[in-house]
Amino acid sequence: MKTFKVFTARNKGILAGVMLLMVTLFIQPAWAEAPRLFEVVGVHVDVTADSAQAARIQAQGDGEQKAFSMLLKRLTLSAYHNRLPKLSAERIREMIQDFAVVDEKVSSVRYIADMTYHFRAPAVRSLLDRRGFPFAETKSKPVLMLPVYQAAGALALWDDPNPWRKAWQDLGEEGGGGLVPMALPIGDLQDIRTIGAEQAIEGDTQRLDEIAARYETGDVVVAHGILRMDAGFGAAELEVYLTRFGSALQEHTVVKNFTAKKGEDIPALLSRAALKLKAQVEDNWKEDNLIQVGQSQVLPLQVRVKDLKGWVRVRNRLNGVAIIRHTDVVLMRQGEIHLNINFIGDAEQLALSLEQADLMLWEEAGRWHLGLRGQ
Numbered sequence: 001m002k003t004f005k006v007f008t009a010r011n012k013g014i015l016a017g018v019m020l021l022m023v024t025l026f027i028q029p030a031w032a033e034a035p036r037l038f039e040v041v042g043v044h045v046d047v048t049a050d051s052a053q054a055a056r057i058q059a060q061g062d063g064e065q066k067a068f069s070m071l072l073k074r075l076t077l078s079a080y081h082n083r084l085p086k087l088s089a090e091r092i093r094e095m096i097q098d099f100a101v102v103d104e105k106v107s108s109v110r111y112i113a114d115m116t117y118h119f120r121a122p123a124v125r126s127l128l129d130r131r132g133f134p135f136a137e138t139k140s141k142p143v144l145m146l147p148v149y150q151a152a153g154a155l156a157l158w159d160d161p162n163p164w165r166k167a168w169q170d171l172g173e174e175g176g177g178g179l180v181p182m183a184l185p186i187g188d189l190q191d192i193r194t195i196g197a198e199q200a201i202e203g204d205t206q207r208l209d210e211i212a213a214r215y216e217t218g219d220v221v222v223a224h225g226i227l228r229m230d231a232g233f234g235a236a237e238l239e240v241y242l243t244r245f246g247s248a249l250q251e252h253t254v255v256k257n258f259t260a261k262k263g264e265d266i267p268a269l270l271s272r273a274a275l276k277l278k279a280q281v282e283d284n285w286k287e288d289n290l291i292q293v294g295q296s297q298v299l300p301l302q303v304r305v306k307d308l309k310g311w312v313r314v315r316n317r318l319n320g321v322a323i324i325r326h327t328d329v330v331l332m333r334q335g336e337i338h339l340n341i342n343f344i345g346d347a348e349q350l351a352l353s354l355e356q357a358d359l360m361l362w363e364e365a366g367r368w369h370l371g372l373r374g375q
Contacts, residue, residue: 055111137322141218219246301368
C-alpha cells in the first residue's frame with residue numbers, strides 16, 4: 001500500500017526555504033580563502049626623525065619592506081633567500097591588501113609600533129612565478145619537537161638542566177611563524193611517563209604517537225644533539241641527528257654539525273644550531289610541497305557525506321587548503337557529491353595538503369574520492 005505525504009502551504013514554504021539553503025550550499029563554488037599564510041604579524045618598527053609625522057612615514061615604509069621580506073622567506077627555500085626580489089616601496093604597497101597598527105607610541109620625534117600586514121596572495125604568487133622562484137603554500141600541522149641532549153655520555157630530555165631544550169624554547173615565531181608550526185612539550189610527569197630520551201632517539205612509534213596525540217600535533221621531530229670538544233682546537237662541537245616521525249612525510253634523518261665560533265659559548269652555539277635546524281625542518285617540508293603557478297589542473301572526485309552538515313564541514317576545510325584555487329559542484333545526490341577541484345601541483349601534493357586539513361583523498365576503482373579523516 002502506497003503512502004502519500006500531503007504538504008500544506010506552510011509546509012511548502014518551509015520546504016522551499018530548506019531547498020534554497022541546500023542549493024546555495026551545494027552550488028556555490030568553494031573558493032580558497034586568502035590564507036593566513038599571507039598575513040605577517042608583529043612587525044616591530046622604531047624610528048626617530050625630525051618630527052612625529054616624518055617618523056611615522058618612515059616607519060610605515062620600513063615596516064612594509066620588512067614584512068614583505070619575511071613573507072617571501074616564509075614561502076621559499078633558504079637557498080633562495082639571498083636572491084629574493086627587492087621591489088620599490090610603491091610596488092610593495094600595491095601588493096598590500098590592508099594593514100593594522102598595534103601598540104602605537106608616538107613622541108615629538110619618535111614613532112614605535114607593531115604592525116600587521118595582509119598581502120594580496122595572487123600578486124605575490126605571480127611575482128615569484130615570474131621571477132622563477134619555486135615556492136610552497138601548504139602549511140603543516142603543528143609538529144612536536146623533542147630535543148634530546150647528550151653530553152659526556154649522558155642523555156637528557158626532561159631532566160634539568162637541558163640547555164639544548166632551552167635553546168629550542170627560546171626560538172620565537174617571527175611574523176606569525178612559517179609553514180611548520182612547532183610546539184614543545186611542557187615536560188610534566190605525564191610526558192616523563194610517556195617517553196624517555198632513549199625511546200625518542202630510537203623512534204619508539206607507539207610512544208611517539210602517544211605524546212603527539214596529547215599535544216594534538218601531526219608529526220614529532222626528534223633533535224638528538226651530541227656535544228663534544230674538539231681535541232685539536234678545544235672548540236665545542238655539536239652533532240645533531242634530526243628526524244621527523246609521522247604520517248605526513250616519509251621518515252628521514254638529517255645530520256648536521258656545528259662548531260663554536262671564536263668567543264661563542266655553548267648556549268650561543270646551541271641557540272645558533274636550533275635556529276638553523278628549525279629552518280631545515282621548514283625547508284624539508286617546502287621541498288615536498290613546491291608548486292609552480294602554471295601547474296594548474298582539475299581533479300574530478302566524489303565526496304561521501306552523510307548529511308548536509310557533513311558537506312558543510314568538508315567545504316569549510318577545502319576553503320582552507322591554499323593550493324586549491326576553487327571547487328565546482330557538478331552533481332549532488334543522496335550520500336555523495338561530485339566535485340571538480342582546480343588546484344596547483346600534483347595529486348600527491350594535493351593529498352598531503354588535504355591531510356593537513358583532516359581530509360583524506362584516495363583512489364578507488366579508477367575514481368578519486370574525498371572524505372573527512374576518521375570517517
